[in-house]
Amino acid sequence: PKYLATQEIIRRTEIPGVAIGLAWTPVGGEILFVEATRMPGSKGFITTGSVGKVMQESAQAALSYVRSHAVELGIDPDIFEKSDIHLHVPAGAQPKDGPSAGVTIATALVSLLTGRLVRHDVGMTGEITLRGQVLPVGGIKEKVLAAHRAGLKTVILPKDNEGDLEDLSEEIRQAIDFVLVETVDEVLQHALEQAVAEPASSPAS
Amino acid sequence: PKYLATQEIIRRTEIPGVAIGLAWTPVGGEILFVEATRMPGSKGFITTGSVGKVMQESAQAALSYVRSHAVELGIDPDIFEKSDIHLHVPAGAQPKDGPSAGVTIATALVSLLTGRLVRHDVGMTGEITLRGQVLPVGGIKEKVLAAHRAGLKTVILPKDNEGDLEDLSEEIRQAIDFVLVETVDEVLQHALEQAVAEPASSPAS
Amino acid sequence: PKYLATQEIIRRTEIPGVAIGLAWTPVGGEILFVEATRMPGSKGFITTGSVGKVMQESAQAALSYVRSHAVELGIDPDIFEKSDIHLHVPAGAQPKDGPSAGVTIATALVSLLTGRLVRHDVGMTGEITLRGQVLPVGGIKEKVLAAHRAGLKTVILPKDNEGDLEDLSEEIRQAIDFVLVETVDEVLQHALEQAVAEPASSPAS
Amino acid sequence: PKYLATQEIIRRTEIPGVAIGLAWTPVGGEILFVEATRMPGSKGFITTGSVGKVMQESAQAALSYVRSHAVELGIDPDIFEKSDIHLHVPAGAQPKDGPSAGVTIATALVSLLTGRLVRHDVGMTGEITLRGQVLPVGGIKEKVLAAHRAGLKTVILPKDNEGDLEDLSEEIRQAIDFVLVETVDEVLQHALEQAVAEPASSPAS
Amino acid sequence: PKYLATQEIIRRTEIPGVAIGLAWTPVGGEILFVEATRMPGSKGFITTGSVGKVMQESAQAALSYVRSHAVELGIDPDIFEKSDIHLHVPAGAQPKDGPSAGVTIATALVSLLTGRLVRHDVGMTGEITLRGQVLPVGGIKEKVLAAHRAGLKTVILPKDNEGDLEDLSEEIRQAIDFVLVETVDEVLQHALEQAVAEPASSPAS
Amino acid sequence: PKYLATQEIIRRTEIPGVAIGLAWTPVGGEILFVEATRMPGSKGFITTGSVGKVMQESAQAALSYVRSHAVELGIDPDIFEKSDIHLHVPAGAQPKDGPSAGVTIATALVSLLTGRLVRHDVGMTGEITLRGQVLPVGGIKEKVLAAHRAGLKTVILPKDNEGDLEDLSEEIRQAIDFVLVETVDEVLQHALEQAVAEPASSPAS
Ligand SMILES: [Ca+2]
Ligand SMILES: [Ca+2]
Numbered sequence A, B, C, D, E, F: 001p002k003y004l005a006t007q008e009i010i011r012r013t014e015i016p017g018v019a020i021g022l023a024w025t026p027v028g029g030e031i032l033f034v035e036a037t038r039m040p041g042s043k044g045f046i047t048t049g050s051v052g053k054v055m056q057e058s059a060q061a062a063l064s065y066v067r068s069h070a071v072e073l074g075i076d077p078d079i080f081e082k083s084d085i086h087l088h089v090p091a092g093a094q095p096k097d098g099p100s101a102g103v104t105i106a107t108a109l110v111s112l113l114t115g116r117l118v119r120h121d122v123g124m125t126g127e128i129t130l131r132g133q134v135l136p137v138g139g140i141k142e143k144v145l146a147a148h149r150a151g152l153k154t155v156i157l158p159k160d161n162e163g164d165l166e167d168l169s170e171e172i173r174q175a176i177d178f179v180l181v182e183t184v185d186e187v188l189q190h191a192l193e194q195a196v197a198e199p200a201s202s203p204a205s
């Protein structure tokens, strides 16, 4: 795992549409950036970044959640008809899979489409259901350690993973602010800035 | 198999479009949630959740049943033309296959499109034919035990599986209310609440 | 092979669009139900039920025969433009293949689109050509025995399979009424009821 | 190889759109029927009958030849825009491949679209180029013997296969009328009847 | 390798849209005919003749070159919108691959769309770039020998293959007129006749 | 690795839409030309040149970056709706993969669509994110040596690869002008000429 400086993380997330996920790898946890962008188009959706089948389905579930709850989320419901959305997860050559980026993908999409930035010191992990509930995932200890190494201040986790926090040292538990969530709505409350960087209905983000 | 608390099950099913299925796995029965959501679109249909080919065909059969019987089911027949429907079966990383979720998928779809909630204490299993008949399936004993562990009160089964109930203990047979069905109509009668949470023709569910 | 009661067969075929085929399996003959349904749409055609490539092509040939002979068959020729047709062959998990369901598929399609029921005591087997001729198939002895076990009264066979009837016992030859055919037209004459259950141009079958 | 009676061959070819090809198999030559049908549609083209990749490409070349020469061939050039064409080669379960059915496919298509019947006593073999030239093929001896066994009177062959006729017995050479061709036009001159069974612009063939 | 008579080559190339390529095979060089035809349609493009992935991509590059330079090449730029183009390389059963037919494909396409015939005594080889430059290829010696055996008078080669001419005998070098090129424009200057056989905007070529 | 003369490189890049990338191969570094062309069409995008999956995704990311930032980049945002874009990387038979051509692909696309030439003495390497940031890549030493051999004067590298420059000899470090970048904008500033060879909204480039 490579250690990214805080300044680099700020730089990577200074545009709406980028959220910080926490991933498990055989050699430890890592942070990854889920990037979403929007182009004039018509309901296209592509996912790139050596993303496996389960993670692609997770992205489809996140998109369907956002599309079917557009109004509540403050998103113009007509925007999908006239947009193509591209989701990319660098580094492009590194294979990635699993459902645990669900909350991160949903957050990146909502950030993109509302223009609200994602907080640059928040990492997150959790599977989402199609209806916006957050399910538990594995690798919590390694993911939290990676968030800490990267200088993140807050980690959003599924409520059903609460028990995994016992495996962490007292030091880490003090340093990180844990947010235990049951729904995507709670994730968005804690992950998104209030300020709108760019309105969602502008010609191109 | 993980034991889900009743409260969790209530939370998972408190929106129309979610039905509780019973699945057989090599390590015992399990309950699973079939989730359906609808977005403005045009007749799109995707199925996610590591769903195998037989289960995907089962979902297509369930959808065709619902589409071709929309009027009798109280569904606006024009809704399909202007909707994309997404069916998801968490957990996303767990492979699932087989035809026995047919009744559950049909129930989730009718719930979604009528706005009638699925009862949170009802589990079900059964293959469906394209014309709405219910065919017998395997693994009844393990599935009923899983329903019981999860605190479900009612289990809907194919009438042709009646003989499998003999394999269950007297205790289980007392605790569970079995509904033996020959058609999807009978499934819906017993699985759906009467109250409509949300009308089917609202902009987005 | 499972033995289906006559009452069950009547129940399965009491709607237009379902025809009874005879299949050969390594453990003996079987009857199967070919189900067709129609939805508002535009020329879509899907085949489900773990159907192999040869049987899928057979379904396409049957559909092309019906589409190109719609007028003679009493079918509104515009119906295809505004319909999606789904063909399903339960049980969904059982692999099926080969061209011998050609006549059964054609019969199910014509039944669906004319509203004429298929007789519930008629089983059939035979490959069809694109132009409506009926070609010989294998497994006749096992298929006829399966029809007899299921209580069917009539079996429709390709004329070129006439020689295979010698392999049957005198008892079976007495019990079953054999119809030897050269064309799909002859199949339909013997398999379809005259009464129309539902007109072909109704909104949804 | 199965021996088909002349009466059967007449029956199979008594509708426009069916031409008799000669095929080589490991156990000897065979005749096969290439069937084409047309339905209201829009430029669709499907090929069924367990047809391999080379034979499918051969069918595409034949169709492109016919489409790009429609006027000279007496075919309404607008017919393709409003038709779906289905090409089928029974028996459906028997794998077929290779380019040598090119002339037969072209003949079936022209017969279908002009309404001119194919002569029931003519068999043919030959690869076609996209521009309508006829290239030599293999298995001539076996193919001619199969034509003779089936009672065919005329065999159409590529001119470049002339040398292969030396391998045939004097008896066969007397019995069969060989037509050596360089172009598809020559094939059509010898294979098609003059009489039009059905005009090409009728609603459905 | 089969030896084709000059008369056969003339016959094969006497229509616009056919160009002579030089191919390398394990048993020596060969000439091959790249055939292009055009049908009323809308931007369709198919490639047949057992053509491998690299050669298919080469055909796409040639087509893109022609489409993006239509005006300079004397081609009606609107013709692609209303045409389907089919590229075929007989013999259909012989696998072909590699990028060296790029110049031949481009020449066949320009011939087809301008109506200018390709000279029947010119063979060619060379990879093309998307912007119309010609890159060196392998097998020059074998390819030139095949051209010579077939009676061709001129061979067009990439300039960067000039060094390979040293491997040829003095006799061959005298007999063949070599044209060393850097661009597709130079290829077309030497390969196409001036006379237009058929205007590009005629209903069908 | 083949050594290309400076004159050849100038010739290859003298049209807008071609940029020089640096690639790592098992036998050393190489320069490669990324070529982009545009045709009248509608949002089509194809990538050819034996390009692997990761590199294809990299091309999609580059295109999405350009589409979503069209206005800032001086590109008519409507151009994508009415264009098909083809990206080709000769030599066509040589397999290529990996994300490091991201900056080169983005540069070729911007050059094509603005009409600004790419400088013929600049080589580049770097993965890009969807939002236009440049990530580090491998093989820097070999890539720089290849650039030097080819006579390039400037090499554009990711800022995060700065440390890799220590591996180079003093001679190379003197000879090459290194540009360390964090964003695609910086790449374009250094790689593109100011002069516009051809306006982006002309009928075809
Ligand atoms: Ca919970
Ligand atoms: Ca804390």
Ligand SMILES: [Ca+2]
Pocket: B159, B160, B182, C008
């Ligand atoms: Ca029953």
Ligand SMILES: [Ca+2]
Pocket: B173, B174, B175, B176, B177, B178
């Ligand atoms: Ca009970």
Ligand SMILES: [Ca+2]
Pocket: C159, C160, C182, D008
């Ligand atoms: Ca017969």
Ligand SMILES: [Ca+2]
Pocket: C173, C174, C175, C176, C177, C178
């Ligand atoms: Ca009888």
Ligand SMILES: [Ca+2]
Pocket: D159, D160, D182, E008
């Ligand atoms: Ca010849």
Ligand SMILES: [Ca+2]
Pocket: D172, D173, D174, D175, D176, D177, D178
């Ligand atoms: Ca003779």
Ligand SMILES: [Ca+2]
Pocket: E159, E160, E182, F008
């Ligand atoms: Ca050169």
Ligand SMILES: [Ca+2]
Pocket: E173, E174, E175, E176, E177, E178
């Ligand atoms: Ca010379």
Ligand SMILES: [Ca+2]
Pocket: A008, F159, F160, F182
């Ligand atoms: Ca950095």
Ligand SMILES: [Ca+2]
Pocket: F172, F173, F174, F175, F176, F177, F178
């Ligand atoms: Ca320097």
